[in-house]
Amino acid sequence: MSENKVPTILSLETCAQSRLFTIERVQLRFSNGIEREYERMKNHGHGAVMVVPYLNDETLLLIEEYACGTHRYELGFPKGLIDKGETPEQAANRELKEEIGYGAKKLTALKSLAMAPTYFASNMHIFIAQDLYQERLEGDEPEELTVVEWAASDVSGLLANNRFTDGRCVASLLMAERFFAEKE
Amino acid sequence: MSENKVPTILSLETCAQSRLFTIERVQLRFSNGIEREYERMKNHGHGAVMVVPYLNDETLLLIEEYACGTHRYELGFPKGLIDKGETPEQAANRELKEEIGYGAKKLTALKSLAMAPTYFASNMHIFIAQDLYQERLEGDEPEELTVVEWAASDVSGLLANNRFTDGRCVASLLMAERFFAEKE
DSSP states (O other): OOOOOOOEEEEEEEEEEOSSOEEEEEEEEOTTSOEEEEEEEOOOSSOEEEEEEEEETTEEEEEEEEETTTTEEEEEOOEEEOOTTOOHHHHHHHHHHHHTSEEEEEEEEEEEEESOTTTOOOEEEEEEEEEEEEOOOOOOOSSOOEEEEEETTOHHHHHHOTTOOBHHHHHHHHHHHHHHHHHO | OOOOOOOEEEEEEEEEEOSSOEEEEEEEEOTTSOEEEEEEEOOOSSOEEEEEEEEETTEEEEEEEEETTTTEEEEEOOEEEOOTTOOHHHHHHHHHHHHTSEEEEEEEEEEEEESOTTTOOOEEEEEEEEEEEEOOOOOOOSSOOEEEEEETTOHHHHHHOTTOOBHHHHHHHHHHHHHHHHHO
């Protein structure tokens, strides 16, 4: 990176708040003297995890889950917030047990992903899960999630699916594909 | 997809609002009868674009841009909102001219990506740009963006960069890599 000097925060205040979201108004002065007002989402919590679970070398597991933002069922990987006191690995294994009814003996950390750094500081740790064993934990989902098996080799088919659209799911799938290709 | 019945929206109201963001509170009844309160971000605008620009077969172009959410400079691809009346292709070409000083004679549409469907309906159209020509348009950035050349073959190096973290950037990079690998 070049040596850009981060803008000075002239003021910072909460300008809107709901149960889940806190929006901050930020007055900034850039290093060239230009001042601008930005808005961003205040970061709560301890980050999140997403897990790409392999039932075996040939089979990926996906879930179908209702997404309120798009008001439809979306296809994606198990994910969730890290609870206080949990490591990302513990959260990944808990979410797997809650959402697909498996734990994983082997978790491999891939890259951590941001959602949209312009507005959010949130950070999501991505894992590959292998060596699964059956174990179900009660989650807080309002309904049971549908687990979908997908041929691990059919990455193109999954990319073409118009219910598989979350940028972090697409990134996770392709990082996992790359991870296994590099091992071969 | 299986035939999950989308929950019934019992009520929908704005519960917080700022200049940029509108947060909605949604009361839902799932098909199993369970009722839950959700929050989501109201969708404004006409979607967004992100462009993976190839200066030539060997060189990708990236920008360094201040991100208020993380309060640091991030490395990523040119992106921006689609203006009213613009096609995604027109928006992609305009953003390229504003952010890196090039137009593109060739734009290839990849998949459209969601940010986080649980909370947002926003949709981002991803393009590969090739056959670039110099043309600069004045953007609304508070400071000139730093353009960074990156060896197109060094995908692993870019993935390892801890300033290249936006899930949609990672997805776009790997979809572009896949696109060219399939053509070979």
